[in-house]
Amino acid sequence: MSHHFAFETTVVTSEGLVLLEHVLERWCQERGLDITSPKAKVAARELVDLFKFGVRKEKELDYLLRHTH
Secondary structure, three states: OOOOOOOOOOOOOOOHHHHHHHHHHHHHHOOOOOOOOOOHHHHHHHHHHHHOOOOOHHHHHHHHOOOOO
């Protein structure tokens, strides 16, 4: 049996990028991390993935990022 999964490609707009950056900056600040640190880069990738999966609300992104790291 074979399974095929289709995911829509989501373009991150400039507004979306500002939102993601704001969430990431706050997360880094709370942890005393530089935004260019390896941990921040992993968190940034996860934020982009969440955004592409349809999470668009700042509070939801904050919550999900805090509870995965």
